[in-house]
Amino acid sequence: MKRELPENVSILKSLYQASEAINSIRDYGELLDKIMDIAITTVDAERGFLMITDEKTQEMKVEVARNLKKENIINSKEISMTTVYNALQSGEAIRTSDAMSDPRFNELQSVALYNLRSIIVVPLKRINRTIGVIYLDAQTMKKVFDEESLEFMNAFANLAVLSIENAKLTNSLAIENKSLKNEISSMFHFEDIIGVSKPMRNVLELMEKIINTDVPVLLHGESGTGKGLIARAIHHNSTRKDKKFITQYCGALPETLLESELFGYKKGSFTGAMSDKVGLFEAADQGTFFLDEVGDLSLTIQTKLLRVLQEHKIRRIGDTEDRDVDVRIISATNRVLEDEVKKGTFREDLYYRLKVIKIDIPPLRDRKDDIPVLVKYLLNKLNTKSKAVDGVSSEVMSVLMQYNWPGNIRELENMIQHAIVMAQGELIKVDDLPPEIINRKIIKREMYSKKLKDIEREHIINVLKENEYSRKKTSDALGISLRTLQYKLKEYNIVKQEQE
Known part of the structure; x- marks a missing residue:
């Protein structure tokens, strides 16, 4: 019986449906299975084999072997390999309605041995090279492949090869990314510090050198660059990691209140001092004390901080005795403290005490190579049980790479959180981004999507x-x-x- 495609399904419609099906798949193995199932089902073959040439050995390898029931075929050798190699070498498709009576197959033992009747072999061609073949056959005369079947398979092969190449590239990039992450992980054991760019690798290398020392560290960077995260990472990878890590934001409190928080006070030293209070420097003894925005400290508190650095001693407000403290001080600022020193608002001697080691943390606009891995990390971090997003579209990634990120990583994290809430599917799309990110000067009209006809x-x-x-x-x-x-x-x- 002559095989014909259903009357209500044209070749173009079949191709469109096939394209929709395979373009939504990113996993390489899943994609190959889908390609094979579509080919078998559409032309009503009994068996199908998808073979890819190994780039290193140039040997043909059966990647998928399936039957009409979408079951895997265990013995993938019972096919006409001569026909496969002929199609591979010529770059032309081969079709026969009855291999038993076709003179081209008279000398092929496999045809008689495996009772092969109808056969289609279509090469998977990419520009000037052939990467593999799709092989279909039937062992009964009830299923005969006609010219319409061949025309579909030729066109479908062109769609399939593009998807295969894209999936291989994606898979290769994923492996490379994993390898790079493993390399960084083996070099730097800093959880939550994400960075593969040269500026961030420089930061990580410097962190690695100083973690097991007790020298003061000054972190300089714009707001939102992750200064607090880096301070915490230094502590948790240091010899003090089992002790306390205490943070104080220096710009949040009035001078008198901040002084009592940092140094503590003696009972009765002022109205309301109903009992002795341990200051944060004492509480952090043998651990790490992180002073965030140290440039906001008053000159009075700067003087007391200098004594901590020089003598490792503090004195509570209203007390007459000094107390020894053993703390590592990490400070951070978004100001240029050299300028503050010149203006007289920051002590020069304190500045040099704080910046024994200075780490300049790059803004996100200067480390855009990190954006893809940061996005992946933030998606994993921010996804919820009720709302999970797998990734972002290529258009969104293009927007993120072009945006200037004045709020740095904090702004990126807020944007991802917003987009997860707004997203309707597994991918974040341009319309899911906050309005301030979607700058019309950045997003060109063609970024949204090319029409199918334009692509064709x-x-x-x-x-x-x-x-x-x-x-x-x-x-x-x-x-x-x-x-x-x-x-x-x-x-x-x-x-x-x-x-x-």
Whole structure:
């Protein structure tokens, strides 16, 4: 019985449905299974084999072997390998309705041995190379592959090879990214410090050198760059990691209140001092004390802080005795303290005591190579049980890479949190971003999406160029008839004079 595609499903419609199905898959193995199932189901084959050439050994490897029931075939050798290699070498599809009576297959032992009847072998071609083949067969005369089946498979192969190459690239990048993360992890054991860019690797290298020392560290960077995170990472990887890590934001309290918080006070030293209070420096003894925005300290408190650094002693307010403290001091500021010293608002001797080691933390705009890994990290961190997002679209990533990020990583984290809430599917799209991120000067109109016809026109022009404007070669490469190609050239107003 002659096999025909259903009357209500044209080749173009079948191709559109196939394209929709495979373009939504990012996993390499899942993609190959789907390609095979679509091919088998559409042409009603009994068996299908998807083979890819190993780039290193150049050997053909069966990646998927399936039957019409979508079951995996254990013995993948019972096929006509000669036909496979002929298609691979010629770059042309091979079809037969009855291999038993076809003179091209007379000398092929596999045809008789495995009772092969209908066979289609379509090469997977990418520009000027063939990366593999799709092999379909049937062992009964009830299923005969006709020209329509071949025309579909030729066109489908062009779609499939693009998806395969993209999935391989994605898989390769994922492996490379994992390798790089493992490399960084083996070098720097800093949880939650994400960075693969050169500026951040410099920061990580410096952190590695100082973690097991007790020298003061000054972190300098804009608001939102992660100064507190880095301070905590230094502590948790130091010899003091089992002791306390205490933070005080220096700009949040009036001078008198901040002084009592930092140094403590003696009972009765002022109205309301009903009992002795341990200050934060004492509480952090043998641990790490992080002074955030140290540039906001008053000159009075700066003087007392200098004594802590020089003598490792503090005196509670209203007390007459000094107390020894053993703390490592990490400070942070978004100010240029050299300028504050010149203006007289910051003590020069304190400045040099604090900046024994100075770490300049780059703003996000100067480390944009980190944005993809930061986005992945933040998605994993911020996803909830009720709302999980897998990633961002390529258009969104383009927007994020072009945006200037005045709020740095804090702004990126807030943006991801906003987008997760707004997202309707597994991917964050441009419309899910906050309005301030979607700058019309940044997002060009074509970034949203190209029309399918634009993509097809561009593809036809590229294939024409590759085939030196030969219509016959171009139609063969596209897997369509010459008549269809001529119609497309007219439809898309492709007027360059082709050479036959």
